[in-house]
Amino acid sequence: xxxxxxxxxxxxxxxxxxxxxxxxxxxxxxxxxxxxxxxxxxxxxxxxxxxxxxxxxxxxxxxxxxxxxxxxxxxxxxxxxxxxxxxxxxxxxxxxxxxxxxxxxxxxxxxxxxxxxxxxxxxxxxxxxxxxxxxxxxxxxxxxxxxxxxxxxxxxxxxxxxxxxxxxxxxxxxxxxxxxxxxxxxxxxxxxxxxxxxxxxxxxxxxxxxxxxxxxxxxxxxxxxxxxxxxxxxxxxxxxxxxxxxxxxxxxxxxxxxxxxxxxxxxxxxxxxxxxxxxxxxxxxxxxxxxxxxxxxxxxxxxxxxxxxxxxxxxxxxxxxxxxxxxxxxxxxxxxxxxxxxxxxxxxxxxxxxxxxxxxxxxxxxxxxxxxxxxxxxxxxxxxxxxxxxxxxxxxxxxxxxxxxxxxxxxxxxxxxxxxxxxxxxxxxxxxxxxxxxxxxxxxxxxxxxxxxxxxxxxxxxxxxxxxxxxxxxxxxx
Amino acid sequence: xxxxxxxxxxxxxxxxxxxxxxxxxxxxxxxxxxxxxxxxxxxxxxxxxxxxxxxxxxxxxxxxxxxxxxxxxxxxxxxxxxxxxxxxxxxxxxxxxxxxxxxxxxxxxxxxxxxxxxxxxxxxxxxxxxxxxxxxxxxxxxxxxxxxxxxxxxxxxxxxxxxxxxxxxxxxxxxxxxxxxxxxxxxxxxxxxxxxxxxxxxxxxxxxxxxxxxxxxxxxxxxxxxxxxxxxxxxxxxxxxxxxxxxxxxxxxxxxxxxxxxxxxxxxxxxxxxxxxxxxxxxxxxxxxxxxxxxxxxxxxxxxxxxxxxxxxxxxxxxxxxxxxxxxxxxxxxxxxxxxxxxxxxxxxxxxxxxxxxxxxxxxxxxxxxxxxxxxxxxxxxxxxxxxxxxxxxxxxxxxxxxxxxxxxxxxxxxxxxxxxxxxxxxxxxxxxxxxxxxxxxxxxxxxxxxxxxxxxxxxxxxxxxxxxxxxxxxxxx
Numbered sequence: 001x002x003x004x005x006x007x008x009x010x011x012x013x014x015x016x017x018x019x020x021x022x023x024x025x026x027x028x029x030x031x032x033x034x035x036x037x038x039x040x041x042x043x044x045x046x047x048x049x050x051x052x053x054x055x056x057x058x059x060x061x062x063x064x065x066x067x068x069x070x071x072x073x074x075x076x077x078x079x080x081x082x083x084x085x086x087x088x089x090x091x092x093x094x095x096x097x098x099x100x101x102x103x104x105x106x107x108x109x110x111x112x113x114x115x116x117x118x119x120x121x122x123x124x125x126x127x128x129x130x131x132x133x134x135x136x137x138x139x140x141x142x143x144x145x146x147x148x149x150x151x152x153x154x155x156x157x158x159x160x161x162x163x164x165x166x167x168x169x170x171x172x173x174x175x176x177x178x179x180x181x182x183x184x185x186x187x188x189x190x191x192x193x194x195x196x197x198x199x200x201x202x203x204x205x206x207x208x209x210x211x212x213x214x215x216x217x218x219x220x221x222x223x224x225x226x227x228x229x230x231x232x233x234x235x236x237x238x239x240x241x242x243x244x245x246x247x248x249x250x251x252x253x254x255x256x257x258x259x260x261x262x263x264x265x266x267x268x269x270x271x272x273x274x275x276x277x278x279x280x281x282x283x284x285x286x287x288x289x290x291x292x293x294x295x296x297x298x299x300x301x302x303x304x305x306x307x308x309x310x311x312x313x314x315x316x317x318x319x320x321x322x323x324x325x326x327x328x329x330x331x332x333x334x335x336x337x338x339x340x341x342x343x344x345x346x347x348x349x350x351x352x353x354x355x356x357x358x359x360x361x362x363x364x365x366x367x368x369x370x371x372x373x374x375x376x377x378x379x380x381x382x383x384x385x386x387x388x389x390x391x392x393x394x395x396x397x398x399x400x401x402x403x404x405x406x407x408x409x410x411x412x413x414x415x416x417x418x419x420x421x422x423x424x425x426x427x428x429x430x431x432x433x434x435x436x437x438x439x440x441x442x443x444x445x446x447x448x449x450x451x452x453x454x455x456x457x458x459x460x461x462x463x464x465x466x467x468x469x470x471x472x473x474x475x476x477x478x
Numbered sequence: 479x480x481x482x483x484x485x486x487x488x489x490x491x492x493x494x495x496x497x498x499x500x501x502x503x504x505x506x507x508x509x510x511x512x513x514x515x516x517x518x519x520x521x522x523x524x525x526x527x528x529x530x531x532x533x534x535x536x537x538x539x540x541x542x543x544x545x546x547x548x549x550x551x552x553x554x555x556x557x558x559x560x561x562x563x564x565x566x567x568x569x570x571x572x573x574x575x576x577x578x579x580x581x582x583x584x585x586x587x588x589x590x591x592x593x594x595x596x597x598x599x600x601x602x603x604x605x606x607x608x609x610x611x612x613x614x615x616x617x618x619x620x621x622x623x624x625x626x627x628x629x630x631x632x633x634x635x636x637x638x639x640x641x642x643x644x645x646x647x648x649x650x651x652x653x654x655x656x657x658x659x660x661x662x663x664x665x666x667x668x669x670x671x672x673x674x675x676x677x678x679x680x681x682x683x684x685x686x687x688x689x690x691x692x693x694x695x696x697x698x699x700x701x702x703x704x705x706x707x708x709x710x711x712x713x714x715x716x717x718x719x720x721x722x723x724x725x726x727x728x729x730x731x732x733x734x735x736x737x738x739x740x741x742x743x744x745x746x747x748x749x750x751x752x753x754x755x756x757x758x759x760x761x762x763x764x765x766x767x768x769x770x771x772x773x774x775x776x777x778x779x780x781x782x783x784x785x786x787x788x789x790x791x792x793x794x795x796x797x798x799x800x801x802x803x804x805x806x807x808x809x810x811x812x813x814x815x816x817x818x819x820x821x822x823x824x825x826x827x828x829x830x831x832x833x834x835x836x837x838x839x840x841x842x843x844x845x846x847x848x849x850x851x852x853x854x855x856x857x858x859x860x861x862x863x864x865x866x867x868x869x870x871x872x873x874x875x876x877x878x879x880x881x882x883x884x885x886x887x888x889x890x891x892x893x894x895x896x897x898x899x900x901x902x903x904x905x906x907x908x909x910x911x912x913x914x915x916x917x918x919x920x921x922x923x924x925x926x927x928x929x930x931x932x933x934x935x936x937x938x939x940x941x942x943x944x945x946x947x948x949x950x951x952x953x954x955x956x
Contacts, residue, residue, distance in 0.1 A: 091814060098624055098817070117616040126614060133611040136604060138595040141797035146576055176654055176799075176820040183819050191670055191692065205818070212818040214669065319619035321654075321824045336569060339576070340683070340690040341661050341819060342654040346799045349824065 007036050007046035012055055015066055023378030026056065026064040060291045062371060068381035068396075076255070076393040076406040076442065078229070081200040081219030085240060086435040088211035093414065093432050094204050107421070108458055109446075111428025113253065115314050115401065116372065116448045121365035125316060128352040136348060144344040146335060148174020148324070152354040156324055159357065162292055163250075163285060164299030165308070165326070173325050173338060174345050177318070178283045181309035181325035182246075183209050184337045185279045188330050189307075190215050190243040197236055197245045199228040201404070201433030201442070203253045203281065206246055210435070217435035218242060224395055224404070227252065227259035230266055237274040244277045250294050251284035254404045254433055254444040256397025258294050268300045277330070282310045286366055288399035289374045304329030312353055314400070315366060320349040373401045373448065380447040383456060387463030389470050401448035404430075406441065411469045413443045419465050425458050485514050485524035490533055493544055501856030504534065504542040538769055540849065546859035546874075554733070554871040554884040554920070556707070559678040559697030563718060564913040566689035571892065571910050572682050585899070586936055587924075589906025591731065593792050593879060594850065594926045599843035603794060606830040614826060622822040624813060626652020626802070630832040634802055637835065640770055641728075641763060642777030643786070649804050651816060652823050655796070656761045659787035659803035660724075661687050662815045663757045666808050667785075668693050668721040675714055675723045677706040679882070679911030679920070681731045681759065684724055688913070695913035696720060702873055702882070705730065705737035708744055715752040722755045728772050729762035732882045732911055732922045734875025736772045746778045753783075755808070760788045764844055766877035767852045782807030790831055792878070793844060798827040851879045851926065858925040861934060865941030867948050879926035882908075884919060889947045891921045897943050903936050 001009075011032075014020055027035065032043040047064050050056035057067040097111060132140075147153070153169035160167045175181040182205070190196055192214030198206070200219035210217050218236055221229045227249055236242065249259040249267075259267070271278050280297045288294050298308035307330060311323030322345070327334040356362055377397055384394050384405060391408030407413070413429035420426055430442025445459070479487075489510075492498055505513065510521040525542050528534035535545040575589060610618075625631070631647035638645045653659040660683070668674055670692030676684070678697035688695050696714055699707045705727055714720065727737040727745075737745075749756050758775045766772050776786035785808060789801030800823070805812040834840055855875055862872050862883060869886030885891070891907035898904055908920025923937070 094817070095624075098621070098822075114620060117620060119616070122616045126611075126616065129614065130608075130612045133604075134608045136607065138597070138600045138604065138795050141795035142592060142595060143576070143796045146573075179817075179821040180819060187690075205821070208814070209818040212665075212815055317616050317619035318621045319822075319825050321820065321822075336686070337690055339572070339657075340687040341658060342799065343657040343683070344576075344797075344799075346824065346827065347797050 003038055004042045004045035004049065007032065007038060007043065008049045010036070011046065011050060015055055020066045022066050022068045022382040023375040024066045025062070026066065028063055059289070059374065065375070066378070068378045068385070074393050076224045076395055076404060078223045079200045079221050079439075081221065081434065081438055082436060085195040085216035085218045088207045088217050088435040090204065090432050090434070090437055091208060091211065093429060094208060097426070097428055097432065107424050107426045108454070109426045110455070110458060110462065111426060111444045112446055113314065113402065114318065114446065114448060116369065116450070117317060118450065119365065119368060119372075121361065121368045122316065124359065124361040125352060125356045128355045129349070132348045132352055140347060144347040144350070146339055146344050148172070148345055149347060149350040149354060152322070152350040153324075155354045155357040159362070160326070163282070164295035167326055171326050171331070173327065173331070173335060174350055175311070175323040175325055175338065176342050176345055177313055177321045177323040178281065178309050178311035179205055179323070180338070180342065181311065181323050182206050182279065182281060184325065184334050184341065185307040185309060185327065185330075186210065186215065186244065186246065187213055188333045188337050189277050189279070194243040195240050197233060197242045199247050199252070201254055201430060201439050202246070203248060204432040206281065207433070207435060219435060222255070223257070224255050225257050226263060227257055228267070230263060230270060234270060237270065237276065242274070242276055244279055245271060246279040246281070247297070248281040248284070249297055250282055251288050251397065251399030253284060253400065254395075254402050254428075256395045256400060256402060256404065258288060258398040261295055264295065264297045265300045268297060268306070271305055272303065276305075278306045280306055280308050282308055283314050284400035285310065286315050287370060287373060287401070289370055290398070298326060301328065307334070315362070315369070316353065316356070320353065322349050322353050370399070373399075376401070376447040376451050377403070379451050380445065380459070383459045384463070387460045389463070389467040401446055403445045403447060405443050405445065407443070407466055407470070409470050410441060410473050411466055412440050414440060416443070416462070416466055416469060419469070420462065423461060425461060427462060481516055482520045482523040482527065485510065485516060485521065486527045488514070489524065489528060493533055498544045500544050500546050500860035501853045502544045503540070504544065506541055537767070537852065543853075543856070546856045546863070552871050554702045554873060554882060556702070557678045557700045557917075559699065559912065559916055560914060563673045563694035563696045566685045566695050566913040568682065568910050568912070568915055569686060569689065571907060572686060575904070575906055575910065585902050585904045586932070587904045588933070588936060588940065589904060589922045590924055591792065591880065592796065592924065592926060594847065594928070595795060596928065597843065597846060597850075599839065599846045600794065602837065602839040603830060603834045606833050607827070610826045610830055618825060622825040622828070624817055624822050626650070626823055627825060627828040627832060630800070630828040631802075633832045633835040637840070638804070641760070642773035643804070645804055649809070651803050651805065651809070651813060652828055653789070653801040653803055653816065654820050654823055655791055655799045655801040656759065656787050656789035657683055657801070658816070658820065659789065659801050660684050660757065660759060662803065662812050662819065663785040663787060663805065663808075664688065664693065664722065664724065665691055666811045666815050667755050667757070672721040673718050675711060675720045677725050677730070679732055679908060679917050680724070681726060682910040684759065685911070685913055697913055700733070701735070702733045703735050704741060705735055706745070708741060708748060712748060715748065715754065720752070720754055722757055723749060724757040724759070725775070726759040726762070727775055728760055729766050729875065729877030731762060731878065732873075732880050732906075734873045734878060734880060734882065736766060736876040739773055742773065742775045743778045746775060746784070749783055750781065756784045758784055758786045760786055761792050762878035763788065764793050765848060765851060765879070767848055768876070776804060779806065785812070793840075793847070794831065794834070798831065800827050800831050848877070851877075854879070854925040854929050855881070857929050858923065858937070861937045862941070865938045867941070867945045879924055881923045881925060883921050883923065885921070885944055885948070887948050888919060888951050889944055890918050892918060894921070894940070894944055894947060897947070898940065901939060903939060905940060
């Protein structure tokens with residue numbers, strides 16, 4: 001046996017025995033050299049072999065980690081939504097998820113899109129907010145500029161270079177969260193009865209914009225690893241008068257994939273050929289598990305047809321309601337739409353975020369969060385593998401903090417939620433993510449916050465109840 | 479000469495001589511008794527006579543004040559807008575008014591709808607904001623409830639009793655300023671091509687909502703003292719398929735009138751007869767110069783067809799973006815529209831306002847502001863009477879801080895603004911307040927902030943330049 005093989009086997013055995021668990025960081029190259037008395041190249045080769053075998057994952061600038069035991073066979077299937085434009089439904093379930101009714105307050109919501117709010121690296125933001133409000137006079141609470149604070153737009157333009165975008169502060173408008181950015185975009189581009197093509201499953205917040213505006217959703221088959229099917233999209237563009245393509249191509253919600261760059265580029269070319277606008281939701285983009293982060297579709301846009309929408313709700317905190325949009329050639333219309341919708345945005349939250357970024361706190365916070373979310377993804381994958389019925393498909397997120405599960409058989413997650421409510425638990429049923437309530441056998445889980453014993457127990461119960469529904473279903477007469 | 483006549487004449491002469499100026503408080507009854515050695519009833523009768531003669535104004539609980547020299551003959555005329563639904567234009571001028579382009583920063587804007595931000599009674603609000611932000615953890619910056627903070631909705635419901643409304647906190651939704659409340663309302667009620675009846679002149683922010691949503695404005699003749707013509711509205715409702723009536727009946731922007739209660743009640747009856755909804759903008763309502771404040775149209779609404787919209791942008795500060803809506807029977811639709819437009823609102827500003835109200839600071843602040851705005855209205859009326867061309871019509875606001883001027887002849891206020899720009903001045907041209915750019919010979923002035931010498935000089939220059947345009951026009955060939 002070669003020396004690197006011996007080292008690889010020793011590490012592999014420790015993983016098998018549970019000495020290192022899924023998501024754990026493995027010894028550094030240097031420590032491996034010391035422990036086994038081998039050269040650097042031998043230690044590297046050992047990890048390379050383990051990586052090839054799928055046991056270990058390399059993360060740039062972080063080291064080697066125990067990989068989750070996922071095989072491609074248990075990924076969710078490529079979606080097969082309806083092949084015609086549909087009216088959007090499912091509002092009642094969205095209301096339930098965002099917890100409008102007061103008696104739902106005590107539910108442990110495993111499915112919401114909320115980041116970890118306990119991170120220590122958020123503290124400088126809280127301090128800036130406090131200082132700005134302590135020093136504020138009422139004149140600081142006047143109407144801000146409609147486009148938003150120039151300081152913040154400068155910082156966003158600077159950050160955007162990391163995703164391959166060259167933006168000028170004047171290209172940007174500050175919004176009330178990403179939700180307003182998406183809403184302004186779709187209202188600018190399309191009116192009642194118009195068709196919007198969307199990836200599928202797709203974020204329920206955007207789907208509900210379509211519903212409110214009387215737009216029809218044309219759901220396009222989507223691969224859980226590479227995103228929207230360009231072939232299916234092309235067919236759809238030929239067949240239907242599509243006014244806009246709405247898509248979340250990076251750290252997708254709910255599937256977690258990032259579209260490869262070549263496919264992003266091809267999507268822009270397709271949009272150009274059919275002269276259709278693209279609304280790109282990049283709200284999770286900065287939480288990608290790779291460095292540098294993936295490029296946006298906007299970065300390939302050479303004629304201003306991409307409206308890039310984002311916010312700090314997933315990377316920092318949702319409650320400041322600071323989002324932004326780079327609306328390309330639609331700037332004037334989107335500015336008008338912003339004026340009539342909410343007017344100028346609140347000034348001080350914008351300044352606090354701008355200063356947080358300017359002092360390097362944002363990038364530091366992101367590094368921490370990406371590390372945490374990647375680790376917790378793996379832990380959650382382990383729990384799901386252990387606690388859910390055999391045959392459960394599960395996504396393999398490339399960023400963000402959301403996991404998508406496809407349950408076997410005909411398990412109905414709306415029914416699952418009804419059962420879970422008795423135990424004060426709640427998941428996001430997959431039907432939210434479809435215009436017509438498809439994906440009822442799917443669900444979304446959040447792994448952002450600390451994965452405590454309570455969360456572990458909760459996930460276990462979801463798996464158990466899902467399994468019981470599966471058995472019930474199997475026993476039902478046809 | 480009777481004794482009260484002698485006293486009245488003496489006070490009248492002092493006013494003539496400028497010893498007491500427009501808006502000044504006159505001696506109390508008690509001091510009048512002392513000075514002239516007369517009985518209380520004689521002193522009262524003297525003031526009653528002066529009041530009848532229009533020289534003096536009684537204000538409940540405040541005393542007697544020098545009245546502005548306004549006679550009904552110089553009120554603006556009843557508006558005569560187009561008698562058919564129109565598409566809304568004028569967006570470029572709105573942009574100029576709200577000061578989007580950076581080189582406009584140094585303009586002295588005499589026409590914006592901004593309250594006095596230097597009031598000492600705002601300080602407790604700043605302190606609450608500071609304390610809440612100092613104590614806040616990131617968990618306080620999570621998504622709030624979609625309907626808004628219950629504490630704030632409780633306080634708003636309590637305040638609403640002053641305007642005759644019995645509202646439950648569940649009847650209320652918090653919005654991003656009144657602008658979002660109006661926008662949600664109109665988007666809920668009407669779609670592209672639909673007709674909305676509006677008072678005329680009408681707030682440009684609402685007109686621009688109509689433009690953005692593809693709605694048509696049916697402008698109804700409006701009396702500068704009693705509001706929208708019910709006869710004209712009735713005819714319009716018979717003739718056109720009106721989907722909603724949008725109106726600012728209390729402390730109207732820009733005209734300053736308050737519709738009498740009987741007319742408000744009649745408007746509700748009319749809306750019921752034609753089964754049409756009413757969107758009531760009450761943003762200036764709490765700034766009425768009478769105690770108690772006038773009732774809202776909503777207070778006469780017995781079948782939930784009135785959507786009452788307001789905010790704290792004119793009564794407190796605009797930059798917190800805290801507004802609200804009581805959407806009546808449209809609650810569920812408006813809540814959905816709110817979710818898709820901006821999601822939940824920021825929590826801490828809501829809590830700060832709620833605590834400010836709960837501790838009695840809001841009512842104290844209002845009392846101060848109402849006193850100040852009424853005094854400054856009179857001073858501004860005096861300046862306008864002195865500095866503007868003869869024949870200038872001027873509104874007589876019953877609340878708020880906005881004055882509407884109707885210039886004689888064909889003076890074009892868009893042209894006036896171009897001239898004013900050379901001197902770094904800016905007014906709100908009347909054409910903003912019409913769908914089709916009518917009222918170009920009108921303008922709006924703001925008298926909220928301290929009326930300093932600089933403001934007096936600025937108003938004087940506006941008057942002089944207006945006069946010069948009038949002369950130029952008179953000299954032009956037909």
